[in-house]
Each structure stands twice: as structure tokens, then as C-alpha cells.
Amino acid sequence: MNWVGMWTLFYKELMRFLKVTIQTLLTPVITSLLYLVVFSHVLEGHVEVYPNVSYTAFLMPGLIMMTILQNAYANSSSSLIQSKMTGNLVFLLLAPISNIEFFIAFVTAAIVRGLMVGFGLYIASLFVVDLPTYSWLWIVLFALLGSAILGAMGVIAGIWADTYEKISAFQNFIIVPSTFLSGVFYSINSLSEFWQIVSKFNPFFYLIDGFRYGFFGISDVLPFKSLLVATIFLGLLSSGCLWLLSIGYKIRQ
Amino acid sequence: MSTAIAISGVSKRFAEIQALDNISFDICQGEFFGLLGANGAGKSTLINIIAGLVRATTGSVKVLSYDVVKQYRQARQRLGVVPQELVYDPFFNVREVLQLQAGYFACGKANYRWIDELLELLDLTEKAKENLYALSGGMKRRVLIAQALVHKPDIVVLDEPTAGVDVELRKSLWQMTNQLHQQGMTIVLTTHYLEEAEALCDRIAILSHGKLKILDAKHQLLDRYPYRWLCLYFHQKFVVPDALQAKVVTQTEQQLTLKLHKQQDSIGEILEYFHQQGLILQDLQMKEPSLQDVFLELTQEAS
Numbered sequence: 192m193n194w195v196g197m198w199t200l201f202y203k204e205l206m207r208f209l210k211v212t213i214q215t216l217l218t219p220v221i222t223s224l225l226y227l228v229v230f231s232h233v234l235e236g237h238v239e240v241y242p243n244v245s246y247t248a249f250l251m252p253g254l255i256m257m258t259i260l261q262n263a264y265a266n267s268s269s270s271l272i273q274s275k276m277t278g279n280l281v282f283l284l285l286a287p288i289s290n291i292e293f294f295i296a297f298v299t300a301a302i303v304r305g306l307m308v309g310f311g312l313y314i315a316s317l318f319v320v321d322l323p324t325y326s327w328l329w330i331v332l333f334a335l336l337g338s339a340i341l342g343a344m345g346v347i348a349g350i351w352a353d354t355y356e357k358i359s360a361f362q363n364f365i366i367v368p369s370t371f372l373s374g375v376f377y378s379i380n381s382l383s384e385f386w387q388i389v390s391k392f393n394p395f396f397y398l399i400d401g402f403r404y405g406f407f408g409i410s411d412v413l414p415f416k417s418l419l420v421a422t423i424f425l426g427l428l429s430s431g432c433l434w435l436l437s438i439g440y441k442i443r444q
Numbered sequence: 445m446s447t448a449i450a451i452s453g454v455s456k457r458f459a460e461i462q463a464l465d466n467i468s469f470d471i472c473q474g475e476f477f478g479l480l481g482a483n484g485a486g487k488s489t490l491i492n493i494i495a496g497l498v499r500a501t502t503g504s505v506k507v508l509s510y511d512v513v514k515q516y517r518q519a520r521q522r523l524g525v526v527p528q529e530l531v532y533d534p535f536f537n538v539r540e541v542l543q544l545q546a547g548y549f550a551c552g553k554a555n556y557r558w559i560d561e562l563l564e565l566l567d568l569t570e571k572a573k574e575n576l577y578a579l580s581g582g583m584k585r586r587v588l589i590a591q592a593l594v595h596k597p598d599i600v601v602l603d604e605p606t607a608g609v610d611v612e613l614r615k616s617l618w619q620m621t622n623q624l625h626q627q628g629m630t631i632v633l634t635t636h637y638l639e640e641a642e643a644l645c646d647r648i649a650i651l652s653h654g655k656l657k658i659l660d661a662k663h664q665l666l667d668r669y670p671y672r673w674l675c676l677y678f679h680q681k682f683v684v685p686d687a688l689q690a691k692v693v694t695q696t697e698q699q700l701t702l703k704l705h706k707q708q709d710s711i712g713e714i715l716e717y718f719h720q721q722g723l724i725l726q727d728l729q730m731k732e733p734s735l736q737d738v739f740l741e742l743t744q745e746a747s
Contacts, residue, residue, distance in 0.1 A: 199547025278531035286548035287517035
């Protein structure tokens with residue numbers, strides 16, 4: 192293993208988003224807080240999803256997880272597409288860094304950004320909502336899994352896309368709908384049977400549901416089932432990503 | 445002399461285009477090697493295969509006996525590549541870029557002293573804290589060279605390093621590459637400037653339409669060209685004899701340029717003819733073939 196090389200790439204990815212913190216950390220926190228303000232203002236007192244849990248409190252874990260997911264994806268995908276478009280990816284491709292080292296460095300940096308934004312939103316939310324904590328272990332476990340999954344998806348999108356438009360399409364047609372329709376704003380138990388079945392094919396649902404379990408000790412499906420689904424999904428995505436890297440898809444001709 | 449880069453049977457096909465066709469040759473350690481060819485000849489494809497950026501359809505490349513695909517870590521560790529395009533990461537300053545690049549090659553903080561030396565060598569010390577987007581094209585080119593040298597490679601590949609740079613910087617880059625070569629580094633240069641290859645390279649390979657057209661020592665390559673030019677300036681008007689008409693390149697009232705075969709045409713006989721006509725020579729110039737003449741002859745033959 193080229194440990195120094197992998198660490199350097201991770202450090203570079205970290206520095207890349209820390210140099211523009213207003214864009215990469217502050218903006219997503221503010222945007223999510225705006226969601227919270229709007230939705231809680233409209234629905235607070237009208238909707239009770241879980242017994243004795245206010246709608247604002249119910250909404251918060253979902254919003255935090257959604258923000259973690261979207262930012263983890265944005266980190267790896269935007270870094271890769273920028274490197275491809277400006278051509279500086281060549282410096283990385285010339286280096287003695289293996290596919291697995293490349294993958295770990297990008298995904299770990301995505302995890303760090305996802306967790307930082309999520310933690311920032313959690314701290315900010317404490318000023319507006321009384322958010323209980325059932326188990327930090329489940330919270331951290333699902334935050335890690337979620338950001339890793341979306342970090343890996345970002346790497347895949349970054350490898351596949353050769354224009355900013357394609358990256359944007361991946362984000363707008365896959366990531367955003369999948370997160371919005373994963374139970375961030377509602378429990379799937381409130382849906383019709385058909386849409387409940389459809390939701391269960393959305394891996395993001397298990398991430399949100401398992402993460403929310405860490406706060407309330409209540410979930411739509413068993414947390415261990417969510418953990419299993421998320422782990423298998425991460426395994427599949429990682430394998431796919433490593434395969435793309437191994438064949439040099441759109442990176443090494 | 446041992447082999448620095450061994451290229452054997454390398455072919456590369458992009459869809460319908462045969463970019464390289466069964467290329468085989470070796471580059472020796474310590475050599476200053478020139479790779480020439482017209483646009484689309486396959487130079488960059490070959491360089492990219494050596495660097496591991498492009499995978500050959502068939503054949504193999506070894507860098508200091510390490511296969512660039514199977515033993516890519518060892519091969520890349522020994523190779524520094526200066527890309528053709530002025531590419532850079534806009535998030536970092538010059539020193540950060542060099543430190544990151546060194547880190548990719550597993551060079552830790554112990555390498556920082558070398559980075560300082562490189563900055564000094566390339567006249568970049570004052571720009572070390574500047575972001576790359578703020579640098580001029582010439583300065584960016586220097587940073588690219590520093591990035592290629594940051595892990596102290598044994599072989600440096602320069603893909604058209606002087607494309608689009610001013611004369612002054614071009615000369616300073618020549619000087620620097622010469623200095624690296626004198627320190628024992630193997631240099632592989634691709635260039636469009638044939639006078640550059642002529643001035644710097646020991647051996648030259650010419651690619652044409654993806655095939656190796658010729659590979660030889662520079663002087664032998666120049667000797668292969670069978671022609672040279674004779675330029676005569678007269679005091680008065682003159683008449684060119686029929687026997688010489690086919691050899692005329694340019695002709696004015698008092699000046700004549702002839703393209704002569706080195707072995708078959710006698711300059712003495714030509715001068716004797718004009719002397720017998722009672723013509724008085726004002727001046728005479730001989731021009732030996734340049735690499736450009738050889739290059740044009742070979743590439744025109746191929747097309």
C-alpha cells in the first residue's frame with residue numbers, strides 16, 4: 192500500500208473543500224435550516240408521525256441525513272469532474288496510487304464533509320428543536336454508511352460524467368429524488384401499500400430510517416435490516432466503482 | 445548502455461483509428477531522446493502509454509525493466525511526465541501543488557528541501573505562495589516541470605514542453621533540460637520545433653501515421669539526407685545551362701540556389717562552368733540539410 196500517497200490524496204480532497212467552507216459547509220446547513228423552518232411552520236401541530244414526537248423533531252434527523260448524503264455525493268463528484276474538466280486529474284493518474292487507494296481517499300474525504308455538515312446542522316438544530324437521542328451508535332453508524340455510499344456514488348458519477356451537465360443530471364435525476372422520496376418528510380407507513388413497496392426498493396430509505404432510529408428508538412423497518420441493506424448497497428457500489436477504475440473507464444483510455 | 449524504456453510491439457486502436465502500429469524500440473539510460481512526428485502521428489499516444497495514461501491494445505512497455513501495467517508502482521515512481529497542456533489545480537498555490545505531488549509518490553516532509561531547490565532552479569521561489577491561476581503561461585509551464593521532477597525520477601518525458609512559450613523561456617527550458625541530462629537523467633522529448641530536437645537530442649525517432657518511420661542517431665539521420673544547397677551570387681546576369689535546370693530551387697537576376705546531390709553532383713564542375721562563361725562570383729554559400737529537411741522528406745514520403 193502507498194499509505195503516504197493515499198493520505199496525501201485524502202488530505203488534498205479535505206483541503207479542497209475546507210478552502211471554500213462557505214460554499215461547502217455553511218450553505219448546506221443554512222439551506223437545510225430553511226427547509227426546517229418552512230416545513231415545521233406549515234406542518235407542526237397538524238401532523239404527528241411518531242407518538243409523542245413533534246413533527247419538527249421527526250423532520251430533523253431526516254434533514255440531517257439528507258444533507259449528509261447530498262454533500263458526501265457533491266464532494267467526490269465535483270472534485271472528480273473538476274479534475275477531469277481542467278485536466279489536472281493527470282497528476283493523480285501519473286502517480287503510483289492504486290485503485291483502492293484512490294477510492295478510499297475520495298470516499299473518506301466525502302465522509303468527512305458529510306459528517307461535518309451533518310454535525311453542523313445537528314448543533315444548529317438544537318437551538319430550534321428539542322431533539323432526543325436514543326443511541327449515538329446507530330446515529331454514527333448510519334451517518335458513516337450513508338456518507339460512504341454517497342461518496343462512492345459521487346466517485347462513480349465523477350468517473351462516468353465528462354461534462355458538468357451530466358454530473359448535474361446525475362444529481363437532479365437520481366440523488367435528489369431518491370433522498371426526497373426516502374421518508375425525510377414522512378413515514379412510509381403513511382403511504383399506500385404500493386408506494387410503501389416502492390419505497391422499500393429505495394436504499395436511501397433504509398439510511399434515513401436507520402438514522403432516525405438512533406434519535407427516537409422507533410423506525411419503519413428493523414434497524415438491523417436497514418443496516419444490512421445499507422452495507423450490501425455500499426459493498427455493491429464499491430465493487431462497481433473499483434471495477435470502473437480497474438478498466439480505466441473514461442479515465443485511462 | 446542499459447535500457448531506460450523498452451517498447452515492444454505496441455499497437456493502439458481507437459475505434460476506427462489505428463493510432464500506433466507495432467512500435468518497437470528501446471531508449472537507453474542517460475540518453476536525450478527525441479520523438480518527432482506530424483500532428484496525429486502517434487507521439488502523444490505513445491508517451492501516454494509509457495506514462496500509463498493510455499493502455500496499449502497490444503504490446504508492452506517497460507520503464508527501467510518494470511512493466512507499466514503490471515508493475516505500475518515501480519514504473520511510475522521512476523518516471524516524471526510533463527504534460528502538453530497547461531493543466532493545474534486552481535485550489536492550491538505553487539508550493540502546495542508540489543508538496544501534494546510529492547506526497548502522491550510517497551515522498552514525505554524529507555522531500556521539502558528538494559522542493560525548495562526545485563523552486564530555486566526554476567525561478568519560482570517568489571511565486572511559491574501564489575495560486576496557479578494567477579501565474580503566466582510560462583510560469584505555469586515551469587510548475588509543470590517541477591511537478592514532474594518532484595519525486596526525483598530517473599526518466600523525464602517532456603511532451604512538447606516549449607509549445608506556445610516565448611523565445612526567452614524556450615531557451616531557459618533548453619538550458620534546464622540540458623542541465624538535467626548532464627546530471628545523468630534520461631530525457632524523452634516530443635516537439636514540433638525541429639531545431640529544438642536537433643540542438644538537444646542524441647537519437648531521434650520519427651513517427652508517421654502510427655508507424656516508426658526511422659530511428660537513428662541525430663548525425664546519422666542528417667547524413668542520410670542526400671542533398672545540400674548551393675547558393676551563388678553573381679555580379680552580372682547569367683544563364684543556367686540545361687543540365688542544371690532540374691536542380692534550380694530559386695533564381696533571380698543575380699542569384700541562384702541549386703539543390704545538389706551530395707555524391708552525384710560536383711560543386712567544382714558547376715563553379716568551373718560559370719567561370720568559363722566569364723561570370724564573376726560575388727558570394728557563395730553552402731547549406732547542409734537540417735532535421736527539418738529530413739523530417740519533411742520522410743513524412744512526405746509516408747503520406
